[in-house]
Amino acid sequence: MLRLRSNSFVGEFPHASQNKSLTLRELDISCNLLEGPLPSTINVFLPNLYAFNASSNQFAGTIPPSFGEMQKLEHLDLSNNRFSGVIPNGLTKNSPFWYLNLSNNSLGGELLPKDCKMTELKWLQLHHNHFVGNMPGCLSNSLSLFLLDVRHNNLSGIISDEKIAFAELGALLLGVNRFGGSIPRQLCRKQKLHLLDLSNNNFSGSIPSCLSNNLSWREKFEENSWVPIDFTTKGNSYSYRGIPLTLMTGIDLSGNQLTDTIPVQLGELLELMSLNLSHNLLTGHLPASFQNLTNLDSLDLSHNKLTGHIPSEIGQLSSLGTFSVAYNDLSGRIPFELHLSTFSYSSYIGNPKLCGEPLSKECSDDYTHDNEDDEKEGGLINEPLFFYSFIFIAYAFGFWSVIAPLCLSKNWRRKYYATIDRWTSCCFQKW
Structure with missing residues (x-):
């Protein structure tokens, strides 16, 4: 083992004619x-x-195909350099890699050679390059893949279910590409998925409500990983690794062409910490079910076509550090007495029908009362317990006060029928 990291070494890597090591691992x-x-x-x-870790240097040129002839090489990190060209065929064919990081270079061509086969691969980081084309089908051989990060490339096409059929997938990061089509339903079956980034692509259609099936977003997941992952939340990119990665859960679907309403089932993702649905074409109301997301730290719903009032229940999310519903078509009073009033003007800008602090537009009394009445009526209608209780009480009262006495007492029945006869006779005489 030889570790020379974080020094100020300069020059080129020594050539084979100078040294040879049979024991260095x-x-x-x-x-x-x-x-x-x-x-x-x-x-x-x-x-x-x-x-072999040669990351964060100034190496240039192409990646040597001879890496593919190193039968014991399982961990290769060439990230943050100036490598160009394509990934050599031999590097990924029958490779023993469990970790491969070629991110932040100037690599191009297809994402991976078509005949790639890395059955032990768990971590694949190819982000911030110039790759083109679609997701390679050969990745289906990597059944244990935990992280797939191909953000900031020029990838395109439709993501079929077969291309992301990884049972152990913990982070799928496809942001800032040109992928299209609908969001794959295969994601609903990823029970270990912590981080999902599909931002700044061309995805269309609705948000799958079945995303609520994911266990990592519903309950705590204890598996650890010590490889860092960058994920954007609160408008900034943070690096997560180890325990923080285990605890970090986030969904970023921003910058697409998603339509329809926000599924109320997203309110079941109790462990979710970051949700970004901004810059889409979403319609309908803000789900009151979001009140269940008590671990949510960042919620961005800005730049959509949402309507209706801001549910006062969302104001109960005391953990919320970043919140934005800017540039929608929301109306009514901002729930100023709750946590929502602590956010700045920019969180609500672009909603002409909103009023109250922190906006400069004041709410009229009629407008405020209408808003409160709507909330009360909506809350009443949305309370199935109250509704069914009312039906049961009314039924019970009607039965025991009228029907039951008729069934149990002959005198009551006689009086009842006699009264009906008198009433009928009276009506016909008048007629």
């Missing part, structure tokens, strides 16, 4: 100032390497 030269190409015969003088 791990080599970490990350976070230095090394430059130039990696030697094409790196497999010759480091044949038994298990892990």
